[in-house]
Amino acid sequence: MELQAKLQQSxxxxxxxxxxxxxxxxxxxxxxxxxEVGVYYWRIGRCRWPEAKTEADAEADAIAxxxxxxxxxxxxxxxxxxxxxxxxxxxxxxxxxTDIYVRKAYLVLQDVRQPAIVVNLGDLMDGGRELLEDxxxxxxxxxxxxxxxxxxxxxxxxxxLEMAGNHDIGIGNTVVAHALRRFHRRVGATNQIVxxxxxxxxxxxxxxxxxxxxxxxxxxxxxxxxxxxxxxSNSAAPPTLLFSHVPLWRAANTxxxxxxxxxxxxxxxxxxxxxxxxxxRNTTEYLLEAVRPQAVFSGDDHDTCSVTHPAPGSGEPxxxxxxxxxxxxxxxxxxxxxLLTLAPGVxxxxxxxALQHCFLPYQLGxxxxxxxxxxxxxALLLRACWWRRRLAAAASAGGAGQRIxxxxxxxxxxxxxxxxxxxxxxxxxxxxPAYVACILYFYAV
Numbered sequence: 001m002e003l004q005a006k007l008q009q010s011x012x013x014x015x016x017x018x019x020x021x022x023x024x025x026x027x028x029x030x031x032x033x034x035x036e037v038g039v040y041y042w043r044i045g046r047c048r049w050p051e052a053k054t055e056a057d058a059e060a061d062a063i064a065x066x067x068x069x070x071x072x073x074x075x076x077x078x079x080x081x082x083x084x085x086x087x088x089x090x091x092x093x094x095x096x097x098t099d100i101y102v103r104k105a106y107l108v109l110q111d112v113r114q115p116a117i118v119v120n121l122g123d124l125m126d127g128g129r130e131l132l133e134d135x136x137x138x139x140x141x142x143x144x145x146x147x148x149x150x151x152x153x154x155x156x157x158x159x160x161l162e163m164a165g166n167h168d169i170g171i172g173n174t175v176v177a178h179a180l181r182r183f184h185r186r187v188g189a190t191n192q193i194v195x196x197x198x199x200x201x202x203x204x205x206x207x208x209x210x211x212x213x214x215x216x217x218x219x220x221x222x223x224x225x226x227x228x229x230x231x232x233s234n235s236a237a238p239p240t241l242l243f244s245h246v247p248l249w250r251a252a253n254t255x256x257x258x259x260x261x262x263x264x265x266x267x268x269x270x271x272x273x274x275x276x277x278x279x280x281r282n283t284t285e286y287l288l289e290a291v292r293p294q295a296v297f298s299g300d301d302h303d304t305c306s307v308t309h310p311a312p313g314s315g316e317p318x319x320x321x322x323x324x325x326x327x328x329x330x331x332x333x334x335x336x337x338x339l340l341t342l343a344p345g346v347x348x349x350x351x352x353x354a355l356q357h358c359f360l361p362y363q364l365g366x367x368x369x370x371x372x373x374x375x376x377x378x379a380l381l382l383r384a385c386w387w388r389r390r391l392a393a394a395a396s397a398g399g400a401g402q403r404i405x406x407x408x409x410x411x412x413x414x415x416x417x418x419x420x421x422x423x424x425x426x427x428x429x430x431x432x433p434a435y436v437a438c439i440l441y442f443y444a445v
Contacts, residue, residue, distance in 0.1 A: 017419070020384040021426050024377050028431035031373055036438035039361045040108040047358035049113065052343035068197030070340040071109060074121035074299030075325040076102055077167055078146050082127030095145075098329045103149045104442050105326065105335070105360050110153045113339065117196055118158065119203070120150070121299030121323060122165025122245035124187070129170045129179045129274060136182070143186060163203055164190045165245045165300065170274045172210040180208065180216075191223040197342025198351030199241050202227055202291060206244040210283055228290040239351055242293035246276065246300045247322050248309065249284035256305035256322075259357055261332050267305050267322070277301065288312040295353065296320040297338075302330045304357055321355055328363035335360040377427060378420065385419040 049069055079098045081087060086094055109115075124146050131139040152160050164187070169179040183190060190205035202223070209220035230237050253266045268277045277300075279287075287293075289312045296309070296318060305322035312318070324336035336359045345351040 017381070017384040017388050017423055020380050021423050024380065024427045025430040028373070028377070028427060029434045031369070032431060032434045032438060035366045035369065036104075036435065037441060039366070040104050041112060043359065043361050044105070044108050044112045047339065047356060049339050050341050050354035050356040052341040052352040052354035067344070068117065068342040069113070069115045070117045070119060070196065070201075070342060071113060071115035072119045072121065072297060072323050072338040072340055073106070073326040074323040074337075075123040075165065075302055075330060076120070076146070076150065076327055077123045077126040077165075077325070077330065078102070078142070078149060078327075079329060080125065080127045080142060082130050094329075098327055099145070099149050100439060100442065101328050101335075101363055102326060103151075105337075106150055107153065107442055107445065109337065110158070114154075114158075115339075116158060117194075117201075118152075118160045119201070119243060119297075120160065120162045121243065121297070122163040123167040123300065124162065124165065126167055128168040128183075129166070129176045131179075132176070133178050139182065140186075159194075161192070161194060161201070161203060162187055163243065163245055164205060164207060166207055166275050169207060171207045171246070171276060173212055174274045175208055175211055175216055177216075191219045193223065193227070195238065197353075198238055198344030199294070199342050199353065200227075200238050201243060202240050202293070203243045204287070204291075206246055206279055206283065206287070209287075210280060224287065224290050231292055239294040240291055241353065242287065242291055242296045244279070244287075244296065244298045246279050247298040247305065248287065248296060248320055249278045249281040250307050250309065250320075254307050256303075256307065259304040259306070261324075261334060262303045267301060267307075275300075284309075285312075288318060293318055295355075297340075297355075298322045299325075302332045304336055321357070323357075324359075326360070328360070333364065334362050378424065381420045381423045381427075382416075385416060385423060389416060389419070 052067055079091075079095050081091060110118075125142050128139060128142070131142070150160075152158055164180070164183050169183055169190075170176045180190070190203075190208070192203050194201040194203070204223060205220045208216050209224070211217045227240060231240070247267060249269075250267065252269065255265050256267060270277050278284075288309060292312055292315050298320060299322065301322050302325040303322070304324045305320075307320050309318040309320060321338065323338045324330075324334075325332060326335055326337055328335050336357060339356045339358060341354045343352045343354075
């Protein structure tokens, strides 16, 4: 009788499942808030603006103001039917989870780093070039979706420059004329020069520059020749930073540096349907010789790559930095972007720039962490429910001399799993609203 009393007392005071549920609720809320909000602020906050120091840096700050901060993003390629062939509800799910990642990253990047200029290197959509004259309404819907994801939170003070990518208009002789005209009309010029921080940012549409059709390549060639003329007629012209969607040509197997994630340590040289990994060699030599850029920034490859091109003419060697894709479904494990600081020259000191490659949260790692937490949660709930039922069976079996026998309801094979599911539902009742609140936060701010 004494043992039975102790068992009943243990059962009465056993809050094991309830305590575990409370603990798991707290763990899931913490995991969701960190994974859906906190990790973005942490990763973006860790990557700071690089310092571009001139010899007269203090004087530059006093006379010319603070350096100009430029964020560079590439290859968002918002997912659509042309990405993976999905349709219906599956496509909507994929669009949601890829869009919300980019939305969060872009919002936090603006809030934390507050760039004065954002340069988007192209491939705004994945299937923009596929939507022809009879699909303009569909293109407009996709572009509205893009604008919603890449919302400029400070339009009065922040300038956004958007280039065309091969997924937007095609490339070379496969440029889609209607897609190019539509991009000019709806998005903006594909060739432009912008003065910033004592530099000229030359956004060159190298996609059309490689066309054999003079009418198609005329805009890009005219801008390149304008840059050549300005350089040759004015030795004091500001240094030029060249932006191209497609990377420039380089010798085979030129290493890309330690930040590259792909198993290919060098940029490949493939060609396919409306794409190529590199510009043609003659296009590259023409650009470097005519523009004589201080540096080149490119995208398209989805991965990070830093190389140095031989000096054009008698000039200095030209570094090129390829910026990784901004989305997590791009075939590269970790999405990335870059921060560019432009410092104006003062008192005879030349302008200077500095670049920092940055990385976003590892989305697949977040999903893996959720799976592990789910498995651990179910294991803990199973243990807690099993222990609770064992105490109940022992208490109902009687004293020390009696053999512990399970009651008929204990023999049910479904009773323990149902207990676990009920406890898991109690955890989800708190975790799910926490997840929804985190998502809504990025739509409300």
